[in-house]
Amino acid sequence: MDYEQILYEVSGGVATITMNRPDRMNAMTLQMGGEIRQAMQVASDDAAVRAIVLTGAGRGFCAGADAARLSSTASGGKEQEPLPNHGAIRGGLALPEGFHAKYAYLTTVPKPLIAAMNGAAVGVGLVLALFCDVRIAAAEAKMGTAFAKRGMVAEYGLAWLLPRLIGPSRSLDLLYSARIVQGDEAQRMGLVDRTVPAADVLQTAQDYARDIATNVSPRSTRIMKDLVLRAMEQSMDAAQDQAADELAAALKSEDFREGIAAWQDKRAPAFTGR
Numbered sequence: 001m002d003y004e005q006i007l008y009e010v011s012g013g014v015a016t017i018t019m020n021r022p023d024r025m026n027a028m029t030l031q032m033g034g035e036i037r038q039a040m041q042v043a044s045d046d047a048a049v050r051a052i053v054l055t056g057a058g059r060g061f062c063a064g065a066d067a068a069r070l071s072s073t074a075s076g077g078k079e080q081e082p083l084p085n086h087g088a089i090r091g092g093l094a095l096p097e098g099f100h101a102k103y104a105y106l107t108t109v110p111k112p113l114i115a116a117m118n119g120a121a122v123g124v125g126l127v128l129a130l131f132c133d134v135r136i137a138a139a140e141a142k143m144g145t146a147f148a149k150r151g152m153v154a155e156y157g158l159a160w161l162l163p164r165l166i167g168p169s170r171s172l173d174l175l176y177s178a179r180i181v182q183g184d185e186a187q188r189m190g191l192v193d194r195t196v197p198a199a200d201v202l203q204t205a206q207d208y209a210r211d212i213a214t215n216v217s218p219r220s221t222r223i224m225k226d227l228v229l230r231a232m233e234q235s236m237d238a239a240q241d242q243a244a245d246e247l248a249a250a251l252k253s254e255d256f257r258e259g260i261a262a263w264q265d266k267r268a269p270a271f272t273g274r
Helices: 030-045 067-074 104-108 124-130 158-166 168-177 183-189 198-215 218-231 236-250 254-265
Strands: 006-011 014-019 051-056 060-062 113-117 120-122 134-138 142-144 194-196
Touching: 006 030, 014 030, 014 198, 030 051, 030 104, 051 060, 051 198, 060 113, 060 124, 113 124, 113 198, 120 124, 124 142, 124 158, 134 183, 134 198, 158 168, 183 194, 194 198, 218 236, 218 254
Parallel strands: 014 051, 051 113, 060 120, 113 134, 120 142, 134 194
Antiparallel strands: 006 014
8 A cells, every 4th residue: 555644564563654754743644644544454454463563754753733734724724634534443442432533543453552752742643642552752752732832622532541641630730731741751650651762762662562473462462452441431340241251252262272382382372363
């Protein structure tokens, strides 16, 4: 598939999706947002892909919405999206309807999704990273919400997601002030999971993804992602019941038999996802 504003490649069981507008710090356009969703569908459909890395070309991850778009919107203009950027991933996690919205659809991607935050992640760029499963960031990467300084509000479900990651008071601090935090502070507050030097971000994320692709059951990762996301809204009883049902099914799966056999034989597993 040909893309105009992203790059897509697969190696060693890992699909890498790169936002590719480095001259604009990968500022989000409607075209790029739609292409990211297309690529997520391609990676989800590909049995050879076991994990996905999302990153940006050049110095930035995604520096927010493209300035020309914001100016047009402020003047009353309205663009037609050239490609869909919402709706659950076909064949992905069957999560409730709210998870199908713009950018939130990333939660329905059925494979581990890692954000390699090589540089600035601001506004919608931060939203994009936070809807990924794991975030590895450059220690000097700048992150912020930006919305209050533009007369906007927390968009794309950020007001729901951010408190679940870092708590209400830290969330309101970032939203009220729109202040910029860097990677090390972001890690301390739980906004990102790991920080490394900028030059090492992509390789670290790809190595992490490749370890998942090689050594763990894709059936297990898919179900665990579903369990975690549903549990955010479930009672303990409902979460326990769902986990018990999934465990019973797992004990009958090919991947369970292969995992036990590989452990006993002291060899690498050859999981099929079944």
